[in-house]
Amino acid sequence: xxxxxxxxxxxxxxxxxxxxxxxxxxxxxxxxxxxxxxxxxxxxxxxxxxxxxxxxxxxxxxxxxxxxxxxxxxxxxxxxxxxxxxxxxxxxxxxxxxxxxxxxxxxxxxxxxxxxxxxxxxxxxxxxxxxxxxxxxxxxxxxxxxxxxxxxxxxxxxxxxxxxxxxxxxxxxxxxxxxxxxxxxxxxxxxxxxxxxxxxxxxxxxxxxxxxxxxxxxxxx
Amino acid sequence: xxxxxxxxxxxxxxxxxxxxxxxxxxxxxxxxxxxxxxxxxxxxxxxxxxxxxxxxxxxxxxxxxxxxxxxxxxxxxxxxxxxxxxxxxxxxxxxxxxxxxxxxxxxxxxxxxxxxxxxxxxxxxxxxxxxxxxxxxxxxxxxxxxxxxxxxxxxxxxxxxxxxxxxxxxxxxxxxxxxxxxxxxxxxxxxxxxxxxxxxxxxxxxxxxxxxxxxxxxxxxxxxxxxxxxxxxxxxxxxxxxxxxxxxxxxxxxxxxxxxxxxx
Numbered sequence: 001x002x003x004x005x006x007x008x009x010x011x012x013x014x015x016x017x018x019x020x021x022x023x024x025x026x027x028x029x030x031x032x033x034x035x036x037x038x039x040x041x042x043x044x045x046x047x048x049x050x051x052x053x054x055x056x057x058x059x060x061x062x063x064x065x066x067x068x069x070x071x072x073x074x075x076x077x078x079x080x081x082x083x084x085x086x087x088x089x090x091x092x093x094x095x096x097x098x099x100x101x102x103x104x105x106x107x108x109x110x111x112x113x114x115x116x117x118x119x120x121x122x123x124x125x126x127x128x129x130x131x132x133x134x135x136x137x138x139x140x141x142x143x144x145x146x147x148x149x150x151x152x153x154x155x156x157x158x159x160x161x162x163x164x165x166x167x168x169x170x171x172x173x174x175x176x177x178x179x180x181x182x183x184x185x186x187x188x189x190x191x192x193x194x195x196x197x198x199x200x201x202x203x204x205x206x207x208x209x210x211x212x213x214x215x216x217x218x219x220x221x
Numbered sequence: 222x223x224x225x226x227x228x229x230x231x232x233x234x235x236x237x238x239x240x241x242x243x244x245x246x247x248x249x250x251x252x253x254x255x256x257x258x259x260x261x262x263x264x265x266x267x268x269x270x271x272x273x274x275x276x277x278x279x280x281x282x283x284x285x286x287x288x289x290x291x292x293x294x295x296x297x298x299x300x301x302x303x304x305x306x307x308x309x310x311x312x313x314x315x316x317x318x319x320x321x322x323x324x325x326x327x328x329x330x331x332x333x334x335x336x337x338x339x340x341x342x343x344x345x346x347x348x349x350x351x352x353x354x355x356x357x358x359x360x361x362x363x364x365x366x367x368x369x370x371x372x373x374x375x376x377x378x379x380x381x382x383x384x385x386x387x388x389x390x391x392x393x394x395x396x397x398x399x400x401x402x403x404x405x406x407x408x409x410x411x412x413x414x415x416x417x418x419x420x421x422x423x424x425x426x427x428x429x430x431x432x433x434x435x436x437x438x439x440x441x442x443x444x445x446x447x448x449x450x451x452x453x454x455x456x457x458x459x460x461x462x463x464x465x466x467x468x469x470x471x472x473x474x475x476x477x478x479x480x481x482x483x484x485x
Contacts, residue, residue, distance in 0.1 A: 118327075120323055120325050120326075120327035121327055121329060121330075123281055123321075123323065123327060124321075124323065124327035124328070124329065124389075125329075126279075126281060126313070126316055127279055127281065127316055127319070127320070127321035127323075127390070128316070128317065128320075128340065128341035128345060128389065128390070128393060129313045129314060129315075129316045129317025129318075129341060129345040129393070130313060130340075130341070130344060130345060131309060131310055131313045132309050132313075134313075134344050134345075138329075138340060138344065139329055142329075142331040143329075143330060143331060146330070146331065
């Protein structure tokens, strides 16, 4: 019980946390953006493809979903360069990993959204003479987006938190910054309190922003 | 081909069309001709193939044999003989020539009333958005919804949504309008406003094929009534003949009797 909180050392090194948070956000935004592209393309392909393609896409999704992210991070950062002659930085390596990872989750979100678009709407698109591509862009995707927004928000928040795994390959994001301060000041309670608060506030801000978007879309339904 | 035309060639020619879902035959050699300006209503018990027939006309459903022509042009296949399916692009172009109104309205939920009408005009007809907007407003006024142009479907009543559905279909200036039980999902008090719009289109000479359970409307507004049973055309003729109580057609008599019993 003799422990007294002392945040002075934390504030002195706060740039590690602040810079870390910005990098965390950057990693998340880039990975999610790439993941959205992967997810959309594969989901659209999945719902219109034959059994072979479906099996391959399903295998990718199942593989990613059943392997811990930290393992994938090790695999891409240490494993791949040992096998093929390819050098990349730790942040790049992590972005690649998290993109592929988020892609797998987003395929599932988008796929179920696409399948939930009422058939009548697609019929209506056909009936006015839209081509398959026009039906996808002007009818199916807008409705799918509306349906999937809540699930998307949850996935985005989750992926933002997953950036903390990048610390295991020394990417100086928020969790790594916290560890650095801990190792150098031994103020373990203080540093993790502050870091937790930073994750919380950022996560909540993200969620709030996404809920605003959701509400706007819901009103427009 | 089925026994064909008198003097004016039919706008829509359905000849010996058959279709099965697995072992179930839903259409059995159905033939029907509709002349320009005619209003043909299709009645019959559920499961008799009415809706399926209608959906074959704009190829939302494929059919196994027979031929459907609009203005002499085969609808879903390059020609009835080879039964080679048209390309998606061709099909889209063909479908733009027929309008369809659905039982469940099927408006695009993310677009306003005007937006629903403008989508086909801009993307299919290639009109500029100002022109498309003007056309949309014209048709919305025509169905009594000029003031709802910027409302989303969710903000409209069922009857209003269906009137937008009709406006969306006719704004494309289709050669023929297909109406699939368009009042079945509506509360009784909203049926009238929708049927009034259909009636005014009929008076303008729009060619229509309409599947309906509204017998009074079928009697008053149709040129001919088709009675379907078990996937085939069981009776066809002017309303007075088909709806005559003393018909010798056993199936028709049962259907009408049951209908009168449940609706009056």
